[in-house]
Amino acid sequence: MAQKAKKSTKSSRQVTAAKNSGSQKGMVYSATALVVIVAVIATFILIKLNKSSSSATATNSLAPAAVVSAVTKVPNSALAAATVPTSSIPLPYAVKNTALLTSNSKPVVLYMGADYCPYCAAQRWPLIIALSKFGTFKNLHTTSSSSTDVYPNTQTFSFYGSSYSSPYINFQSVEMQTNIPSNGSYTTLQTPTTAQNNIFNTYDKPPYTATATGIPFIDYGNQLIEGGPAYSPAILAGLSRASIAGSLTITGTVTNQAILPSANLIIASICKIDKNQPGSICSMAPVATVEKLLK
Structure with a gap:
């Protein structure tokens, strides 16, 4: 889980009129x-x-249609075959005695990340697969993680510039910084709202997450908190977006074995907060089994 880079700031000099x-x-x-x-x-x-x-x-361009289709249309049968190794994948932290966070009467799923972050790069693959079972993306963009960070140039998507609609959940994404270096950090891309920042500051720290101020960060309606990806970005090293997308449904590939179980974990977390809708995806054996553990 990457530490959140400090946002660069810009200063300006005030010019005062000369005295008479x-x-x-x-x-x-x-x-x-x-x-x-x-x-x-x-x-x-x-x-x-x-x-x-x-x-x-x-550094951020519209994703090719073929790649988007491969990631957003993973068959339910492929997900049903991908069991979640709960012994090695940490489950989201269950928050006790907190009201469900909603927007427009739908549970909120809040993602906080950044384009430079290799761990965010890894997390977006299963996140997009999972969210596509509850709604529809438009204008997904592609990017890669920082070339100077660990797991450099990890190929991925960016939620910046995209939109998402769902009858079940309200998905909010904030890509806080680009992958463009600036004074020891990265240039600002999106700024969280006050409400989003309050959630981030409240739950992005132990015991809810393993580390403080780390990304990626996902809040499922203030009921479940997930910090960091469920698999290592090293699995994606040297792979193009097209090859990753194309291998998702090929049983036995390292990407299939890492990304689809992670997607099932995210699906189970969403089913937990949206009253198990839609039933066709929430009732799948891997999802239903994991959901029972989220308490």
């Missing part, structure tokens, strides 16, 4: 100098913003 020297000529020179300084500062800010914007879009 008592000389009309001095006032003209001061005013002229002030205009020049302001213009220079404005130019630098504009260049900085344009450069940041173009860099951010270069």
Whole structure:
């Protein structure tokens, strides 16, 4: 589970008008100098913003339709065959005596991550598979984890720029930072709302998660808390997105054995908070078996 990188901050200098020297000529020179300084500062800010914007879009692009289809349409039969090794995969932490978090009368599933994070890169594969059983994604994007972090350039998706609709749950995603280095951290991509940040600060720490301020972080309606992926990003090392997507339903491949059980764990967590809807997915043997353990 990656530690949340500190967000970079930008500072600006305040320009104050020169005091009246008592000389009309001095006032003209001061005013002229002030205009020049302001213009220079404005130019630098504009260049900085344009450069940041173009860099951010270069690392995050619309996912190919074939890859999206392979990940969002994993057959139920493939998931039913993927048992969850609960002895090696940690179960989400069950929060006691807390009201179910809802939005528009639907349970909230909150994901917090970042594009640079290799652990988030690994987690998005089973998360997208699982969420696709409850709703529909539009405009999923692709990205890769940081080239300078552990498990560099892990191929994955980004929720930034996408949308999701479901009759059962309200999925909220926050990709907090890009994979673009900036002063020892990474540039900001999305900022959590106050409510999302409060949840993150409340539950993203022991005993709910193994470490404090780590990502990826998933909150299932304030009932179950999941910190970190259920499998190592090392499994995806050197693999393209197309090869990962294409191997998901091939029994015996390392990606099949790691990602589908992780998806079943996420499905079970969602079924736990949405009254087991839809029944066709929540009643599957691996899902139903794991759900009974989530208490």
